[in-house]
Amino acid sequence: xxxxxxxxxxxxxxxxxxxxxxxxxxxxxxxxxxxxxxxxxxxxxxxxxxxxxxxxxxxxxxxxxxxxxxxxxxxxxxxxxxxxxxxxxxxxxxxxxxxxxxxxxxxxxxxxxxxxxxxxxxxxxxxxxxxxxxxxxxxxxxxxxxxxxxxxxxxxxxxxxx
Amino acid sequence: xxxxxxxxxxxxxxxxxxxxxxxxxxxxxxxxxxxxxxxxxxxxxxxxxxxxxxxxxxxxxxxxxxxxxxxxxxxxxxxxxxxxxxxxxxxxxxxxxxxxxxxxxxxxxxxxxxxxxxxxxxxxxxxxxxxxxxxxxxxxxxxxxxxxxxxxxxxxxxxxxxxxxxxxxxxxxxxxxxxxxxxxxxxxxxxxxxxxxxxxxxxxxxxxxxxxxxxxxxxxxxxxxxxxxxxxxxxxxxxxxxxxxxxxxxxxxxxxxxxxxxxxxxxxxxxxxxxxxxxxxxxxxxxxxxxxxxxxxxxxxxxxxxxxxxxxxxxxxxxxxxxxxxxxxxxxxxxxxxxxxxxxxxxxxxxxxxxxxxxxxxxxxxxxxxxxxxxxxxxxxxxxxxxxxxxxxxxxxxxxxxxxxxxxxxxxxxxxxxxxxxxxxxxxxxxxxxxxxxxxxxxxxxxxxxxxxxxxxxxxxxxxxxxxxxxxxxxxxxxxxxxxxxxxxxxxxxxxxxxxxxxxxxxxxxxxxxxxxxxxxxxxxxxxxxxxxxxxxxxxxxxxxxxxxxxxxxxxxxxxxxxxxxxxxxxxxxxxxxxxxxxxxxxxxxxxxxxxxxxxxxxxxxxxxxxxxxxxxxxxxxxxxxxxxxxxxxxxxxxxxx
Numbered sequence: 114x115x116x117x118x119x120x121x122x123x124x125x126x127x128x129x130x131x132x133x134x135x136x137x138x139x140x141x142x143x144x145x146x147x148x149x150x151x152x153x154x155x156x157x158x159x160x161x162x163x164x165x166x167x168x169x170x171x172x173x174x175x176x177x178x179x180x181x182x183x184x185x186x187x188x189x190x191x192x193x194x195x196x197x198x199x200x201x202x203x204x205x206x207x208x209x210x211x212x213x214x215x216x217x218x219x220x221x222x223x224x225x226x227x228x229x230x231x232x233x234x235x236x237x238x239x240x241x242x243x244x245x246x247x248x249x250x251x252x253x254x255x256x257x258x259x260x261x262x263x264x265x266x267x268x269x270x271x272x273x274x275x
Numbered sequence: 276x277x278x279x280x281x282x283x284x285x286x287x288x289x290x291x292x293x294x295x296x297x298x299x300x301x302x303x304x305x306x307x308x309x310x311x312x313x314x315x316x317x318x319x320x321x322x323x324x325x326x327x328x329x330x331x332x333x334x335x336x337x338x339x340x341x342x343x344x345x346x347x348x349x350x351x352x353x354x355x356x357x358x359x360x361x362x363x364x365x366x367x368x369x370x371x372x373x374x375x376x377x378x379x380x381x382x383x384x385x386x387x388x389x390x391x392x393x394x395x396x397x398x399x400x401x402x403x404x405x406x407x408x409x410x411x412x413x414x415x416x417x418x419x420x421x422x423x424x425x426x427x428x429x430x431x432x433x434x435x436x437x438x439x440x441x442x443x444x445x446x447x448x449x450x451x452x453x454x455x456x457x458x459x460x461x462x463x464x465x466x467x468x469x470x471x472x473x474x475x476x477x478x479x480x481x482x483x484x485x486x487x488x489x490x491x492x493x494x495x496x497x498x499x500x501x502x503x504x505x506x507x508x509x510x511x512x513x514x515x516x517x518x519x520x521x522x523x524x525x526x527x528x529x530x531x532x533x534x535x536x537x538x539x540x541x542x543x544x545x546x547x548x549x550x551x552x553x554x555x556x557x558x559x560x561x562x563x564x565x566x567x568x569x570x571x572x573x574x575x576x577x578x579x580x581x582x583x584x585x586x587x588x589x590x591x592x593x594x595x596x597x598x599x600x601x602x603x604x605x606x607x608x609x610x611x612x613x614x615x616x617x618x619x620x621x622x623x624x625x626x627x628x629x630x631x632x633x634x635x636x637x638x639x640x641x642x643x644x645x646x647x648x649x650x651x652x653x654x655x656x657x658x659x660x661x662x663x664x665x666x667x668x669x670x671x672x673x674x675x676x677x678x679x680x681x682x683x684x685x686x687x688x689x690x691x692x693x694x695x696x697x698x699x700x701x702x703x704x705x706x707x708x709x710x711x712x713x714x715x716x717x718x719x720x721x722x723x724x725x726x727x728x729x730x731x732x733x734x735x736x737x738x739x740x741x742x743x744x745x746x747x748x749x750x751x752x753x754x755x756x757x758x759x760x761x762x763x764x765x766x767x768x769x770x771x772x773x774x775x776x777x778x779x780x781x782x783x784x785x786x787x788x789x790x791x792x793x794x795x796x797x798x799x800x801x802x803x804x805x806x807x808x809x810x811x812x813x814x815x816x817x818x819x820x821x822x823x824x825x826x827x828x829x830x831x832x833x834x835x836x837x838x839x840x841x842x843x844x845x846x847x848x849x850x851x852x853x854x855x856x857x858x859x860x861x862x863x864x865x866x867x868x869x870x871x872x873x874x875x876x877x878x879x880x881x882x883x884x885x886x887x888x889x890x891x892x893x894x895x896x897x898x899x900x901x902x903x904x905x906x907x908x909x910x911x912x913x914x915x916x917x
Binding site: 131134135142144153154155158161162164204210213214219234248251252273274 | 301730
């Protein structure tokens with residue numbers, strides 16, 4: 114029993130270090146706070162993939178009673194540690210991602226048009242902001258055909274991350 | 276639409292919704308990780324840059340040490356006294372001697388200068404012309420003459436017809452200056468500008484930027500204002516590239532230009548106050564900043580941040596004289612003490628030029644840079660209240676968006692060199708102040724391509740550049756790092772935990788970085804989280820010019836090569852590029868005792884003899900230092916950037 118507890122302590126210590134590093138990089142004023150708008154980036158940089166809704170709930174846990182626009186490290190650490198320990202917000206496996214694109218490509222052409230992607234991303238689910246949409250298009254669209262060959266796109270992105 | 280299809284349709288749309296959610300979720304995660312990687316790359320660039328500045332300040336201690344202990348070296352040199360006499364800064368001496376050949380196709384300025392000359396310069400520089408040394412010197416002399424008439428702090432008033440544009444660090448980036456002029460107009464009496472320091476160093480066109488700024492000042496002395504930055508310092512220029520640029524572009528005239536520049540810098544005003552409300556200075560403030568004192572200080576005595584006033588100065592006349600002779604290119608009179616500022620005044624200026632604002636309250640020594648301090652929001656508030664001011668505008672730090680507001684709106688940082696660290700690293704910005712209006716910010720970014728690259732490509736470029744720089748640091752400390760790793764590897768397995776590895780890296784390299792996250796780029800980590808520590812040095816080695824020398828010496832020489840270059844440049848007062856064997860040995864002895872570097876005299880002798888290629892007793896130190904570079908195994912180009 115003690116052994117299992119030791120293992121968990123070691124795990125927690127590891128998580129604390131990782132969380133601290135991820136947080137510090139966005140702590141521009143070096144005063145143990147980050148802008149609330151960076152929390153999503155920090156959580157995701159630690160390997161988690163919450164939806165916007167889940168992120169919103171997480172924010173509620175780490176914000177001050179009277180929101181200041183800043184999140185303090187002392188509040189963020191325990192909440193984030195729990196997230197990592199519980200293995201919450203697991204990332205999407207590549208094959209599931211491919212299937213999602215294939216679902217949208219009902220005619221099974223192997224690509225989506227720019228207009229189709231824009232329509233789905235900005236009207237369905239948790240819609241993209243204009244900035245997010247533009248950024249995705251800049252890398253995903255083949256400039257000659259104006260189409261998104263999603264299989265190639267996914268492969269490129271995955272390679273880039275690894 | 277038939278009723279029978281609606282169930283199918285709703286199932287289809289539910290699937291589409293789910294698919295959209297998956298893609299959005301994935302993309303947001305991917306995008307966030309890209310932005311985090313960008314942030315890590317910036318953290319690396321910044322921390323390496325400040326660590327360099329810190330070692331620069333260490334060099335200043337070394338110079339003081341050198342002055343106090345260095346004897347006899349130049350005593351036997353008969354030519355030296357001639358050189359001292361030759362060191363006159365009299366304009367008549369050589370302006371008349373320099374001729375501009377008919378074949379010169381660069382810009383020809385007409386004195387007294389007018390707006391036409393500004394336009395002429397901008398056009399010429401756009402066409403990559405170099406301004407002839409004759410004109411450079413004339414501009415420098417005139418600039419010094421007119422700057423002398425300015426007070427320490429320029430008092431500027433805006434009016435309804437006349438605003439003010441404030442630019443931050445330019446660092447020799449001509450394209451950024453052109454972009455500002457394109458967006459905001461050329462300087463004129465209706466379009467006043469304030470340039471807040473750091474015009475030179477790092478970029479390739481420091482001279483061109485400086486000339487445009489100085490000429491603009493000469494044409495419109497009431498409307499173009501200049502503040503001194505920490506790089507308007509001839510010793511900083513030796514390390515950060517401007518000196519090299521001048522010697523390359525101007526060759527035989529380079530020395531004269533450098534000497535004259537040395538005299539111009541200290542006359543550049545310390546700061547400016549706008550509408551009695553806004554203090555504009557390059558770096559920041561400290562808790563002891565005294566604006567009244569700063570208004571009175573003899574600013575021209577502040578030569579360099581690397582030449583602090585000597586305390587406990589030796590009273591032996593012989594030593595004093597020798598000390599001055601060593602620094603003959605630097606200290607103009609033999610009796611240095613009257614040319615120095617009192618220590619507390621010198622520190623006041625250093626604080627203004629080097630400090631950085633931070634979120635923590637209080638005032639702390641700026642350990643990142645080694646000079647000035649970190650000042651908190653309380654320091655800002657106290658200071659502003661004390662002098663009935665409302666805001667501080669400063670520069671000195673690169674910001675991703677080109678500007679940043681902190682301390683509850685009271686401190687604004689403006690930085691005007693876009694892509695400062697790397698293509699895509701940051702935007703530049705300038706501020707427009709209108710009469711009775713809030714400051715307006717304008718951002719820009721110089722790009723080579725017509726449209727900005729997609730985010731993942733920009734991140735990729737920045738990341739590999741940052742990692743490369745970091746790896747060069749690592750290989751230059753290989754011996755010390757290996758030792759630190761081995762101490763922790765009790766069972767001699769070749770592996771230590773990530774935590775132990777991270778701790779060793781941070782303490783030896785002195786860089787506060789997210790090592791665990793970076794570990795994936797730098798070492799081999801196994802699935803249990805253990806690091807094969809010797810893999811920190813894989814794919815890299817320092818190219819040795821001398822096969823027999825030990826790697827510890829090689830690493831030390833590589834690490835200190837920039838400092839050594841500076842020191843050699845100073846000893847080499849005739850700028851021949853050569854120093855004698857004896858000078859080399861003596862310098863090395865002093866250097867190694869001060870920096871506590873373990874190298875035996877015999878090893879230095881061996882090194883020196885080997886480098887004396889034509890066996891005539893002199894060493895071409897530029898060749899010597901150039902010979903040390905890091906070889907990156909998988910890269911096509913072998914030379915590292917110095």
